[in-house]
Amino acid sequence: MSTTTPLGTPHSSHWGAFTATTDADGRVSVHPHPDDPDPSPLLGNVPVAATPTARVLRPHVRRGWWEDGPGPDERRGEDEFIPVEWEEVLDRLAAEYRRVLDEHGPTAVFAGSYGWASAGRFHHAQSQIHRFSHCLGGAVRSSWTYSHGVGEVLMPHVVGNQEPLISPTALSSVEAHTDLVLAFGGLPAKNSEVASGGISRHEVAGRLRGAKARGAEFVLVSPLRDDLAAELDAEWIAPVPGTDAALLLAMCRVLVEEGLHDAGFLERCCSGSEEFLASLDGADDGVVKTPEWAEPITGVPAATIRELARRAAAGRTMVTVSWSVARTRFGEQPLWAAVAFACLLGQIGLPGGGFGHGYASTGGVGRRSGHYPLPTLPQFADPLRVRIPVARIADALLHPGEPYEVDGRHEVYPHLRLVHWAGGNPFHHHQDLQRLRRAFRAAETVVVQEPFWTTTARHADVVLATTTTLEREDVGAARYDDRLIHMGRVHEPLGEARDDYSVLAGLAQRLGAGERFTEGRTARQWVEHLYEEWRTGPAARAGLTPPPYREFREAGEFLLPDEPEEKVMFASFRADPQRFPLRTPSGRIELHSRTVAGFGYDDCPGHPVHLPTDEAPDEEFPLHLVANNPATRLHSQLDHGAHSQAGKVAGREPVRVHPDDATARGLADGQVVVVRSRRGSCLGGLVVSDAVRRGVVQMSTGAWWDPVAGAEAGVTCGYGNVNVLTRDVGSSRLAQACTGQHAAVQVSAHTGPVPRVTVFDRPVLARPAATPPA
């Protein structure tokens, strides 16, 4: 049942809207949305989803769990799988849920289930699993994100909310008004291809081009030259990774020393500037934060630092910090230092000026501010409200009952026994994967709903075969996008795959919550219901006039009007700080926060400082790894797709190093190398490039972890999952956020046979067991 226009079936993904056509042999082709000025090549990964490659085609259980029952198990991740019938696996899983809930209560269940899943408002996996667990009395969930976990915790202390990372000043305002875009971590074109929930018009590149055409200048501060499009002719400053705070503090001091700062703005709109300015003169540590002080730390000449500060003060400047710069150890500091620098410039609240956190980190940031409501699946209230910081999952599993600190609170990890994931891939996204494997082995039961045999699915006891979006009908929409897309069904589900909704409905029904979870609707009825509720309720109240569902389905989309005004972040606060105070204790921007200072954290004091990383390169691991988000796919999704595979080098994830570092190690372009860190090692395919700062190695996330091939080669991953190298430690006690962006590594030639990549093969299947144990 789908609307199929002559162009094909309208559909949507996190990396773009498209139409899909199917040929006589069932092969799917995708065609970008006709209104998209800059479609993403990531669309090229989609067709493989419709083939059986790497798909979970029916439910499976791990042999040890099926035969010996739940419990911590060293075989988890290496055991055989048994194909089973849906009804028997749901019966058995419901019994296990019952056991855990009856014996230990809902705090023994973890259903945080972090991950991007897929576009689509109803079938969104996290919404489904959260609704499901709320129906059962709740489960432990996670707070914040891997993306911008530092900003989510820090920004409320500094500016009173999360606006700088969710909806900063519109990019159109930057296009029209900014003289200098000062981009820490760059504005990588690759990242703006993606926006959570979908993006039907890719506009970032065009906006930046427009700014340049008007005469705006760009400075790229990043270890990688290609973090900003070459056409923007940026000046490239490449500091040592993890030293941006030192650079910014020195730039702050130059402004003050030379009288280039806006004392009036500090006076009217900021609090704690006395403490902050005194710290620049060494009040805390006796060290004056001059450019000469910053030069040996950052590797950027003092004269360049001084010049950069003056240039920023000479016109309308937008200071932007990518999310990645904070996805690091002590990542609170560069972000807070950038806010302080923008305060000294005094342009916050003016068109095209001030600061933003995450422009181009996705295509949605600065695009729209989310003015119009969207259809939304009600999740009920969380009756439990027990959360762990999202990137502390392995700590929680390994250290039940132990204390930890976060954002001024003393907390205790719950004892998690049943782990249930739908729509995320922790064996891609988490750090130190060998440690995560130990953590998953400590659980009693692991349930994973997945369309694909990801490494996470391979570490489960129960693998529930899930449909992809191509196999179901939904409404696609995102708060930063300008249309609702009717996502039609492109093909029948492969094998016995079921929608997350139907899987969870089956489980809820066995646990006595079926009626509450489903409200008596089929998936198809729910999609129409969500749309109609929205159409006649919030949409109508917002002055929108969308057509009835049937017409929407025929048309394939509904266009949202432009937002009434172009957003300038903190404009009203700037105009009248008394009348429109920020939601900070002082009502102003806090350059020094008494609240944060009161926590007494040496890893995040009360104002921005430079804290040297405790994962600094040394003799054994002399190179800085930058583990950024991948250009050729979204995270680990569809790594077996054509576009992602075309980007591999020697069949592995590419590893980029500077020519000098390659020569020093006798390495040549295209060869298979081993990248090692204190945690593990992985193979990769070498790319020698002067777009990388000397001393830096760049390897993107998202290659599936292949421990099998890796073991044969004497390494921890034979295919190139960078997270076997990264360190599992929080940013600080403040945010406890993901720090996966950096690690200290060494690169050397791989000697000996190159193992076959096995991660897209089906796992070892055991013959069906005669009878499951009672």
Ligand SMILES: Nc1nc2c(c(=O)[nH]1)N[C@H]1C(S)=C(S)[C@@H](COP(=O)(O)OP(=O)(O)OC[C@H]3O[C@@H](n4cnc5c(=O)[nH]c(N)nc54)[C@H](O)[C@@H]3O)O[C@H]1N2
């Ligand atoms: N070292 C390092 N690590 C990082 C980062 C980094 O910068 N450096 N970045 C981090 C960031 S910012 C993020 S956001 C995370 C991303 O981490 P994730 O969001 O976990 O990564 P994805 O690969 O998108 O995982 C989504 C999974 O959901 C599955 N899926 C898709 N649709 C459906 C569906 O409808 N139902 C179900 N049940 N499953 C579905 C996909 O097959 C895939 O396995 O990674 C983080 N990891």
Ligand SMILES: Nc1nc2c(c(=O)[nH]1)N[C@H]1C(S)=C(S)[C@@H](COP(=O)(O)OP(=O)(O)OC[C@H]3O[C@@H](n4cnc5c(=O)[nH]c(N)nc54)[C@H](O)[C@@H]3O)O[C@H]1N2
């Ligand atoms: N194609 C594609 N797009 C994506 C994603 C994807 O997987 N694929 N993932 C999406 C998601 S979930 C997110 S959260 C965003 C992530 O958005 P970001 O976090 O902004 O992206 P990254 O690619 O991780 O990092 C951007 C750049 O920061 C630079 N950088 C790293 N360390 C430092 C440092 O210490 N100092 C400075 N100055 N620069 C540094 C690196 O050179 C890196 O290329 O991307 C989104 N967009």
Ligand SMILES: [Mo]
């Ligand atoms: Mo992210």
